Amino acid sequence: MPGFEFFGNEERKEVNDVLETGILMRYGFDGPRKGIWKAKELEEAITRVFGAKYAQLTSSGTTALTTALTVLNIGAGDEVIMPTFTFVASFEAVLGVGAIPVLVDVDETLTLNPDAVRAAITPRTKCIMPVHMCGSMADIDALQQICKKHQLVFLEDACQSIGATYKGKAVGTIGDAGAFSFDFVKTITCGEGGVILTNNEEVYLKCDGYTDHGHDHKGIDRGADLHPFIGQNFRISELHAAVGLAQIRKLDQFLAVQRKNQRLLRSYLEQVPELSFRVIPDAEGDSCTFLSWFLPTEAIAKAVVAEMKVQGILPGNFYWYANNWHYIKQWDHLKDIATLNNLNAEQKSALQKLRSTNFPASDAIMSRCISTAISLMWTEEQVREKGAKMAAIIKKVLSEATVHA
Ligand SMILES: *Cc1c(COP(=O)(O)O)cnc(C)c1O
Secondary structure, three states: OOHHHHOOHHHHHHHHHHHHHOOOOOOOOOOOOOOOOHHHHHHHHHHHHHOOOEEEEEOOHHHHHHHHHHHOOOOOOOEEEEEOEOOOHHHHHHHHOOOEEEEEOEOOOOOEOHHHHHHHOOOOEEEEOOEOHHHOOOOHHHHHHHHHHHOOEEEEEOOOOOOOEEOOEEOOOOOOEEEEEOEOOOOOOOEOOEEEEEOOHHHHHHHHHHOEOOOOOOOOOHHHOOOOOOOOEOOOOHHHHHHHHHHHOOHHHHHHHHHHHHHHHHHHHOOOOOOEEOOOOOHHHOOOOEEEEEOOOHHHHHHHHHHHHHOOOOOOEEOHHHOOOOEHHHOHHHHOOOOOOOOOHHHHHHHHHHHOOOOHHHHHHHOOEEEEEOOOOOOHHHHHHHHHHHHHHHHHHHHHHHHHO
């Protein structure tokens, strides 16, 4: 799954190029940097590999989302529809720009249910932000149609799905903007980093300025740049970009290994008729960082998790329903409005309501779901062993459940 598993001399060489010049910053110092522009080079590679017109690197996936929301003019009083299942960074970004996260049920795609999205639209809705979780994608056509009909911004949180495609297009490049994360556990890593993808020049130019204190990057040197608007420092460093440059060249290899390992593992789980798999709107486009599957009931899922723990194969199998970071059930800090600064009144009242809101449709899906992370390091023998062991555990739990029923 993560690029750090394939870390080697290629990354070292790219980082060394930067260390040789000592210019760790991505802008300026034109003379001493001796033609080394790793961040620029990585942005060009990203536009080529993913087919987006523009790419703006950032310091993280979270700052990429924050930047995208900001430049798409989403702020105080605006509602952003997002799923109940995602990493906490998605709502951190929404709250950070002053907007209101409106949490909406997921379906078996493990992200936004289009019907639930339609039901959540109000006059304040400004943006729909699906999260392409665990390597695969949302029902993009359905969500895009809703955006068109209601004139909403479509922002893709594609942080977890680098390399996934939908009908031939890279996820993250389809909406008004999209974000990838290059943190340490993502498909491509920079150590820390992120990128905003867009096909809209105006959006891109604003990202370029916003992530660098509002610099217009038009002066003869940095000191001569003007500041048409107020920005932030969300810059990536040359050292981080250098790592990403070596990693992006390996992406095809990562994806090929993931696909091979995921398919083989799946063939073992397919032998259990009671088990079903995540719905993938374009199966060809799955990046295969995970294999996500459903058991018939919550009780059976919990028993399978417990048995995997006993047999020592739980690591790498994620039961998101009970996990502290990815599902609304455990987001007490959000429901308790445990912020260090003051939110605006509209944000507060929305979060207060969240405390008494239930999501039975999401619960019914997430309580039965397990995602197996696909490692790049597995040998074929290891995948076969793992698959056989998992299938045996599931069959055992299912047969015991029948006996007890
Ligand atoms: C990792 C992740 C992010 C944030 O990325 P960072 O680079 O860690 O800030 C945002 N959304 C999702 C779904 C993620 O998995």
